Amino acid sequence: MKRSLGKMEYMQIAVLLAMLFAGFANGQGRQQRILSQAGVSYISNYLPRYVSGCDTYTCGTNAKCTISEGRPVCSCLNLHMGDPLVQCVRVECQINEDCLGSRACLNNKCIDPCPGFCGLNAECHTRDHVPTCTCLARYTGDPYTSCRIADPQAACKPSPCGLNTKCEVINEVPRCTCLPGYQGSPLSGCRHECESDAECSNHLACSSNFKCENPCQCGDGANCEVINHRPKCTCPNNWLGSPYVACRPECTYHSDCPQSKPACLNQKCANPCEGVCGINANCQLRDITPICSCPKDMTGDPFVSCRPFEPLDLCQPNPCGINAVCTPGHDNTGKERPVCTCPTGYIGNALISCQRGECLSDNECPDNRACIDFSCQNPCTGRQCGPSATCSPRRHIAVCTCPDGTRGDALVTCNPIDSRSSFNYARYYRYK
Incomplete structure (x- = not known):
């Protein structure tokens, strides 16, 4: 398909023709330069021929076509290199700006x-x-x-x-x-x-080093006290030796001590019995443990005081049974010993236990009983009345009466009543 020339292109052709004919006398070389500057190819018959635009001109692979001074120009695309008419190959960069700032x-x-x-x-x-x-x-x-x-x-x-x-x-x-x-x-x-x-x-x-330092230079185990810049060396309490040489304890083990002071206490030999027991008390060592006791003929608290025995000491502490009373007494040989009895109102074995009785008075018993040995019992035991009298328990006592048909002292004996003596007896009382 043919393309028609535009107005601008017709004007360019007219100018070129004028320039061509006007300078023909100057020779073929000058004509060629003029046509080349005008963007027109030179033909052997000296006539100009116009080249079509980029739409009909094909550049190489990865190349682009642009018009420069009326003529198509082929160039590689950005970041591509090679022959624009044949092929351009992509490259990583062409200038620094194509790379990262650190590359x-x-x-x-x-x-x-x-x-x-x-x-x-x-x-x-x-x-x-x-x-x-x-x-x-x-x-x-x-x-x-x-x-x-x-x-x-x-x-x-x-x-x-x-x-x-x-x-x-x-x-x-x-x-x-x-x-x-x-x-x-x-x-x-x-x-x-x-x-x-x-x-x-x-x-x-x-010091000799011109420094403020501790001046203490005492012996081993010694104590040092600095007073007004001067050291004072002393051995600890109960220790032996020279504080400027060495201090040592009086003892470390019990075996280090003599028999008079057999115990090593606080690194010092001592008698554990000293000041431990009470007045008049005996002290004996069991290993190094003090044992305090009163002498055989004395009593008391061996850690406080011991005193001679007294009769009341037989009952201190009470050796009797529960609720029993202890009183000093003697045995069959006359030797002092404690005597145990149940208190009034109590019954039982005083060596074991005493229990309160059933009663303490007749009022705690029924009318037909009496409080005998702290127990409510029948007051008629068979010994209160005469042999033939009758005993009745009343108001907590034994009441003796002679049976009917008898008379006499019921506490002694009751005799049968004779009819004559009964009549005379009755008459005697009637006339009396």
């Missing part, structure tokens, strides 16, 4: 530009595609050629500190401190901790 474009590849770039003992960091070199920590010099170990004490040379001080560089800043044994201002100068005892606390003394 640079070299031979169309994004690479780390640091390897081999910096000098000895230097480290490399890439920023905006440009490698930058810096010396390692504690190194100084030209990082692009060589770095050397820096002097960490350079800030202390010369020392800005005073006399008797130590200068140290910390974070590149000099720091001044007093030397051991010295004190004061490290910037102006330091002096000894002390020159005399008066400059130390009372419990310290100024």
Whole structure:
């Protein structure tokens, strides 16, 4: 399909024709230059021929076509290289900006530009595609050629500190401190901790090293007390020896002690019986344990006091049974011994136990019973009345009466009544 020329193209042709014919006399070379500048190809018959645009012109693979001064131009696409008329091949980069900031474009590849770039003992960091070199920590010099170990004490040379001080560089800043044994201002100068005892606390003394120190140099096991800068050495209580040489305890084991003081107490030999038992008490050792007791003819608390026996001591403590009463007495040989009895109102075995009786008085018994031996019993036991009398328990006592047909003293005897004597007896009482 043919394309018609536009108005602008007709104007360009007219101008070119005029220029061509006007300069024909100048020769073929000049015509060729004019046509070339106008974007028209030169033909052997000296007539201009117009080339079509990019729509009919095909560039190579991965190439693009653009019009420049009226003529098509083939070029590779971005990030591509090769022959634009044949084929362009994609590359990683063409300029640094095609890479990350930590990479640079070299031979169309994004690479780390640091390897081999910096000098000895230097480290490399890439920023905006440009490698930058810096010396390692504690190194100084030209990082692009060589770095050397820096002097960490350079800030202390010369020392800005005073006399008797130590200068140290910390974070590149000099720091001044007093030397051991010295004190004061490290910037102006330091002096000894002390020159005399008066400059130390009372419990310290100024040593040969001009330091306030403990002056104690006592023997082994000794106690030391510093008074006004002077040491005082003493052995502990109950210890033997010289406090300036060595102190030792009087004993460590019981076997270290004599028989008169057989026990090792608090590292001192002692008699455990001393001051332990009461007055008049005996003390005997069982191993090293004191045993206190009263003598055989004495009694009491052996830890307080012992005294001679008294009759009442036979009943202290009470050797009798429960609820029984103890009283001092004698046995068949006349030897003193405790006597056990049940108290009034109690019955039982006084050596074992006494229990309260059934009663203490007749009022605690029924009318026909009497309180006999703390028990409610029949008061008629067969011994209260005469042989032929009748005994009736009433009001807690025995009542004796003669049976009917008898008379007499019911407590002695009752005799049968004779009819005559009964008549005369009745008449006697009737006339009386």
